[in-house]
Each structure stands twice: as structure tokens, then as C-alpha cells.
Amino acid sequence: MFARKTRKMNSDLGIAVLEEVEIGKVKQTILIRGEDIHNPIMLFLHGGPGTAQIGFAPKFQGELEKEFTVVNWDQRGSGLSYSTELKKEDLLIEQFVSDTIELITYLLEKFKQPKLFLVGHSWGTVLGILVSQKSPELLYSYIGIGQVVNMKEGEKISYEYTIRKAQELNKKKAIKQLANYDINDLKTLDIQRKWLTEFGGSYINVSMYNLIYSNMIFAKEYTFRDWMNYMKAGKSSLHALWDQMLEIDFLTTATELQVPVYLLTGKHDYQTPFSLAERYYDKLQCPYKELIWFEKSGHLLNYEETNKFNYVCIEIKKEQCIVV
Known part of the structure; x- marks a missing residue:
């Protein structure tokens, strides 16, 4: 089996490391570039x-790697x-939050820096x-990219958009399948997401094939065995966390924060609804x-409008007047 590795940096001060660290008493992998x-x-x-x-994001982050340690x-x-x-029971939201803080502390100590920029996408925005x-x-x-706000309300808006589009386009198969939708049933959630994607x-x-699979096939950071585990891991994570996620309502629990906040929102995002x-x-x-x-984006704006996303992040760095 081929060993995992990442492309080297052409810079004396650069870093390109695929590293396994223990976080929350569990071995976890980070890529630093x-x-x-x-x-x-x-x-x-x-x-x-x-x-x-890790298997696909670096392809889109070259400009960020010039301005940040990503x-x-x-x-x-x-x-x-x-x-x-x-x-x-090892996959609790509280544990992921603890893991994140532990990782941040590790990175700040490793690079001798006081703070960092935290970027969350979708589920990552909960953390x-x-x-x-x-x-x-x-x-x-x-x-925050595709910010989760109130999960139950968000799923309601997402479903209503999907069924409305199905009816407008007279997609009888979609209408029939969506009639069985249940927010607590992940099988029907998969069906809703399939039609949501088809209806824009x-x-x-982007397509999931072009974004993830075609990139990860050639990603040296992943081995064939890692590929085999990828979908299995995603499914088990979703099953473990979905009920917990449905309780999220930041409109009542997180209306005051002590950090600058940038919400990056796709105009066509009905997965974590822009409204x-x-x-x-x-x-x-x-x-x-x-x-x-x-x-020009939906839920994956950092991949749909990569140049704009990278530009925005670099401008945020300038606004914060970071000197390290």
C-alpha cells in the first residue's frame, strides 16, 4: 500500500505536513500547508x-497558502x-467542540501564535x-460558510423549496418520493437532498464527482483503503450526530459572541437556507x-466561487490587521 504524503512547498519558510495527533484521546489527522x-x-x-x-480541499487553497498557514x-x-x-457515544457535539479547542491550542503552541482564523462549513459552522x-x-x-442557524426550521424551508420546485416542474417521481419525507428518517433525507441538488x-x-471523487482519486494524502472508508465514515458520523444537530437553534442560544463574525452565504443555498x-x-x-x-453559489461557495472566497479571506486578514 502506498504511504500517505502531501506535495512539498517551494519555500524555505514553508510547511507541508500530514500529521497524526492525539486529540480528545483519539488519534486524528491534520494537514498543514x-x-x-x-x-x-x-x-x-x-x-x-x-x-x-483533506483529500480534495488543498486543490482549491493555493492562494490561501500564500497568506495563511492552512x-x-x-x-x-x-x-x-x-x-x-x-x-x-464518542461522537457527541460537546466532544467535537472540546476537540476543536484542543486542536486550536495545539496549533497556537506549535506555531507560537496568539490566535487563529476559524472557518466552518455547514456542520462545521455548528462547531x-x-x-x-x-x-x-x-x-x-x-x-461561517453555509451557516447552520436553526436546524429544524432550516430543514422545513429546505423541504418546502424542494417540493415546490417538484410541483412547478411537474416532476411526478420527485413528488411521490418527497411525500414520504420525515426529518427524523435519514433515508428520506437522502432523497430530499438528491432532489434539492437537481433543483439547484x-x-x-460544481458536481460532487468533480469536487470530491475526481480529486481524491489522485490525492496522495489518501490511500485506496482510506477511500474505501470515506463513505462509510460519513454515513456513520451523520447517523450519530443527526438527532443532536436537530436541537441546534442559535437564534436563541448564540445571539452574542465576543469575536468578529463573517457570514459567507450562497444566494442559492437552500441546504442551510440563506434566509x-x-x-x-x-x-x-x-x-x-x-x-x-x-x-453564483449555493451551499459550497468556497468551491463554487473559489477565487472570490479566497479573496474575501485575504481581505478579512487585512481588516484584522494581523501582525505575527
């Missing part, structure tokens, strides 16, 4: 739950951090908000906040 180790750290919290991104982390139970020894609440002193700012409410400028992101932004009180629209 950047052209200058003195640059501020940007930690990505992937979506899903379980949609690990860290991608396959969270416990997913991707390169998958383990059959993990039980459902991002909770970490921002619990340990704001560790963060320069929080950047999930992502519109809820707007409501949360309006209600949120924090030192500084900004709602940034991505007009």
Missing part, C-alpha cells in the same frame, strides 16, 4: 458531519480519522459558533459582523 510559517493560521472545520476534506482537519470518525473503535462562544480569546475572527438548491457550479443566515446576522451582537453574499 503554507508558504510561510510566520503567517497567521487558518483552521477549516469541514461539513457533513463526516465530509472530511490547516485541514479530518474530524474524529471521518476521513483519515475514521476508526471502527469509535462508538456513538464554529460553539467554539466562538466558549473560547473567543483563541480567535481573530470566525468565518444545494450547489450549482436563516440573514435572520441570524440581523440578531447577532458581536464586535464586528459582516454578511457577504456569493451570487
Whole structure:
């Protein structure tokens, strides 16, 4: 079996390391890439739950690697951090929050820096908000992509959009399948997500094949065995965390944060509906906040409009006047 590795940096001050660390008493894998180790750290919290991104995200992060030390982390139970020894009780939101804070502390000590930029996508935004609440002193700012706000309300809006589009387009098969939708049944959730994608409410400028599979096939960070575990890990993570996620309501539990917050929102996102992101932004009180629209994107804006996303992140760094 081929060993995992990552492409080297062409810089004397650069770093390109695929590293296994113990977080929350569980071995987990992080990928650290950047052209200058003195640059501020940007930690990505992937979506899903379980949609690990070490195998495909670096392809889109080249510009960020010039300005940040970029860290991608396959969270416990997913991707390169998958383990059959993990039980459902090991996959609690509180544990993921604890893992995130432990990892942040490790990275800050490793690079001798006071704070970092935290980026969450979808499920990762749940962790991002909770970490921002619990340990704001560790963060320069929080950047949320496809922000989760109120899961039950978000799923209601998402379903209503999907069934409405099915009826408008007279998609009889979709109408029939969506009639059985149950927010607590992950099989019917899969069906709803399939039709949501077809009707342009999930992502519109990329395909999951082009984004994940075609990239990960050639990713040296993943072996064939890792590939075999990838989908299994994603499914088990979602099953373990879905009920917990349905209890999330940041409109009532996280309306005050002590860090600058940037909400990056796709104009076509009905997976974590943009209307809820707007409501949360309006209600949120924090030192500084900004709602940034991505007009040509849905739920995967950092991959749908990569150049704009990278530009926004670099501008955020400038706004925070970071000197390390």
C-alpha cells in the first residue's frame, strides 16, 4: 500500500505536513500547508458531519497558502480519522467542540501564535459558533460558510423549496418520493437532498464527482483503503450526530459572541437556507459582523466561487490587521 504524503512547498519558510495527533484521546489527522510559517493560521472545520476534506480541499487553497498557514482537519470518525473503535457515544457535539479547542491550542503552541482564523462549513459552522462562544480569546475572527442557524426550521424551508420546485416542474417521481419525507428518517433525507441538488438548491457550479471523487482519486494524502472508508465514515458520523444537530437553534442560544463574525452565504443555498443566515446576522451582537453574499453559489461557495472566497479571506486578514 502506498504511504500517505502531501506535495512539498517551494519555500524555505514553508510547511507541508500530514500529521497524526492525539486529540480528545483519539488519534486524528491534520494537514498543514503554507508558504510561510510566520503567517497567521487558518483552521477549516469541514461539513457533513463526516465530509472530511483533506483529500480534495488543498486543490482549491493555493492562494490561501500564500497568506495563511492552512490547516485541514479530518474530524474524529471521518476521513483519515475514521476508526471502527469509535462508538456513538464518542461522537457527541460537546466532544467535537472540546476537540476543536484542543486542536486550536495545539496549533497556537506549535506555531507560537496568539490566535487563529476559524472557518466552518455547514456542520462545521455548528462547531464554529460553539467554539466562538466558549473560547473567543483563541480567535481573530470566525468565518461561517453555509451557516447552520436553526436546524429544524432550516430543514422545513429546505423541504418546502424542494417540493415546490417538484410541483412547478411537474416532476411526478420527485413528488411521490418527497411525500414520504420525515426529518427524523435519514433515508428520506437522502432523497430530499438528491432532489434539492437537481433543483439547484444545494450547489450549482460544481458536481460532487468533480469536487470530491475526481480529486481524491489522485490525492496522495489518501490511500485506496482510506477511500474505501470515506463513505462509510460519513454515513456513520451523520447517523450519530443527526438527532443532536436537530436541537441546534442559535437564534436563541448564540445571539452574542465576543469575536468578529463573517457570514459567507450562497444566494442559492437552500441546504442551510440563506434566509436563516440573514435572520441570524440581523440578531447577532458581536464586535464586528459582516454578511457577504456569493451570487453564483449555493451551499459550497468556497468551491463554487473559489477565487472570490479566497479573496474575501485575504481581505478579512487585512481588516484584522494581523501582525505575527
